[in-house]
Amino acid sequence: MMKLWDDIRNYFYKRNLAERISGLKVKRNIINLDDSKSVGIIYDSTNPDNDIIITKFAEGLRKDGKTVDILGYVNDKKIDHKADILVFNKKNLSWTQVPDDTRVEQFAAKKFDLLLACFIGQNLPLEYVAAISNARWRLGVYAANKTEYYDMMINLGEKNNIQYLLDQAIYFLKQIKYDSK
Numbered sequence: 001m002m003k004l005w006d007d008i009r010n011y012f013y014k015r016n017l018a019e020r021i022s023g024l025k026v027k028r029n030i031i032n033l034d035d036s037k038s039v040g041i042i043y044d045s046t047n048p049d050n051d052i053i054i055t056k057f058a059e060g061l062r063k064d065g066k067t068v069d070i071l072g073y074v075n076d077k078k079i080d081h082k083a084d085i086l087v088f089n090k091k092n093l094s095w096t097q098v099p100d101d102t103r104v105e106q107f108a109a110k111k112f113d114l115l116l117a118c119f120i121g122q123n124l125p126l127e128y129v130a131a132i133s134n135a136r137w138r139l140g141v142y143a144a145n146k147t148e149y150y151d152m153m154i155n156l157g158e159k160n161n162i163q164y165l166l167d168q169a170i171y172f173l174k175q176i177k178y179d180s181k
Contacts, residue, residue, distance in 0.1 A: 013096040013124055020132050021148070028151050031137045032176035036113035038067045040135055042126050043118035043162065045072025045079075045087050053162050054118060055084065071107045073125050088125070097124035108132045114139065116169060117150065120160050139169055 039061055043054050051072070058068045072087040074080075080089055092101035099105075108129050115135035119126050122143075130138055131149040140146070142153035154168045 009096050010124075013098060013128075016096055016098050017128055017131055024132065024134075026134050027136070028138075029136050030151070030176060030178060031113050032178070033114070033170060033173035036066060036137075036173075038110075038112045038114070039069075040107065040110060040112040040115045040133065041068065041070045041118055042107075042115070042129050043070070043072055044075070044120075044123055044126065045082065045085065046075040050118075050162050051082065051085065053166070057166050069107065069110065069112070071104065071129065073119075073123065093125055098128055099125050104129060109134055112136065114173070116166075117141070118162055118165060120156065120162065120165065139173070141165060 039058075041054060041058060043050055045051055045054075054070060054072070058070055061068045070085050072082065072085050074087050074089040077090045079087065080091070081087060086103055086107065088099060088101050088104050092099055092104065094100050112133070112135040115130065115133045115138040117126060117130045117138065117140035120141055127146065127149055130140055137152065138150045139152045139154070140150040142155040147153065152172070154165060154172065156165060156168070
């Protein structure tokens with residue numbers, strides 16, 4: 001019975017997302033880490049260890065002169081704020097797992113140079129944010145069925161941790177070379 005419910009919910013989630021994406025007019029352009037001035041980070045804040053990793057990473061980006069905005073998702077109904085991090089939770093979702101919160105909409109509407117989706121495994125609320133983001137370039141973890149959500153994907157192999165994802169993101173984003181004419 002639970003699988004049937006999940007299938008129904010996922011059907012309406014995908015339908016809602018497809019409708020939303022079809023209305024987007026975002027110009028995506030490749031950018032490397034050095035040239036990006038504004039960075040958005042979305043991540044799963046359910047695990048407090050992720051808060052520490054993401055906060056430290058954001059501090060490093062800010063030291064490099066970048067503006068950084070962070071949006072965390074907490075998979076419960078109690079935690080609705082954390083110091084220095086904008087969070088949303090299950091209370092801010094529709095029954096289809098679509099975020100229903102003006103703060104989330106405002107975050108997705110920002111024209112970041114770079115959006116880093118720092119979560120591993122399926123996370124429908126955060127995937128939705130990544131998919132509708134106005135960011136110029138979106139980076140996330142590789143999943144064959146999520147290629148339309150990201151412009152660059154990193155295959156983590158067996159290493160399923162956020163720190164490894166960030167290390168790989170930094171490495172590959174610094175390798176990008178292009179004509180800036």
